[in-house]
Amino acid sequence: xxxxxxxxxxxxxxxxxxxxxxxxxxxxxxxxxxxxxxxxxxxxxxxxxxxxxxxxxxxxxxxxxxxxxxxxxxxxxxxxxxxxxxxxxxxxxxxxxxxxxxxxxxxxxxx
Numbered sequence: 001x002x003x004x005x006x007x008x009x010x011x012x013x014x015x016x017x018x019x020x021x022x023x024x025x026x027x028x029x030x031x032x033x034x035x036x037x038x039x040x041x042x043x044x045x046x047x048x049x050x051x052x053x054x055x056x057x058x059x060x061x062x063x064x065x066x067x068x069x070x071x072x073x074x075x076x077x078x079x080x081x082x083x084x085x086x087x088x089x090x091x092x093x094x095x096x097x098x099x100x101x102x103x104x105x106x107x108x109x110x111x
Contacts (some may be wrong), residue, residue: 002084004011004022005052006025006052006076006077007025007052008025008064009025009027009028009051013083014028014030015028015029015110015111016028016029016110016111017029017045017103017107017108017109017110017111018108018109018110018111019075019077019078019080019107019109020053020106020107020108020109021075021078021080021109022075022078022080023109024045024052024075024077024078025051025052025064025111026050026051026052026053026075026082026108027050027051027101027103028047028101030043031047031048031050031064032046032047032048032107033047033048033100034046035066037038037102038060038064039083039104039106040104041104041105041106041107042104042105042106043105043106044083044102044103044105045102045103045105046097046100046101046102047101047102047103048100048101049101050073050083050101050103052075052076052077052083053061053073053074053075053076053082053101054073054074054076055072055073055074055085056071056072056073056074056088057071058070058071058087059071062089064095065091066075066089066090066091066094066098067091068086068087068089068090068092068094069086069087069088070085070086070087071084071085071087072084072085072086073085078103080107081107082100082103082104082107083102083103083104083107083108084090084101084102085099085100085101086098086099086100086101087101087104102103
């Protein structure tokens with residue numbers, strides 16, 4: 001597979017969220033758009049920016065807010081699913097989610 005290069009986020013000025021399995025940095029507290037989301041494992045956060053992930057294949061999913069095209073996102077280091085990315089929202093009121101990321105609280109830890 002080759003070398004894996006991980007991006008480390010500055011934890012001195014911001015709180016950093018990481019993969020619970022391997023502690024790879026994923027995002028910062030300042031990148032949170034909303035904490036009012038629900039995932040498969042409970043509480044989830046909507047983020048504007050996430051690093052050290054790779055995306056799965058897009059699929060249409062029926063969620064509580066309607067139909068969305070999403071793709072699972074995985075930690076680049078340990079390949080654990082940590083959430084999903086919104087590619088497309090079919091409801092006009094949900095368009096703000098497009099291109100944004102959900103990280104499930106149970107699958108991430110705060111460093």
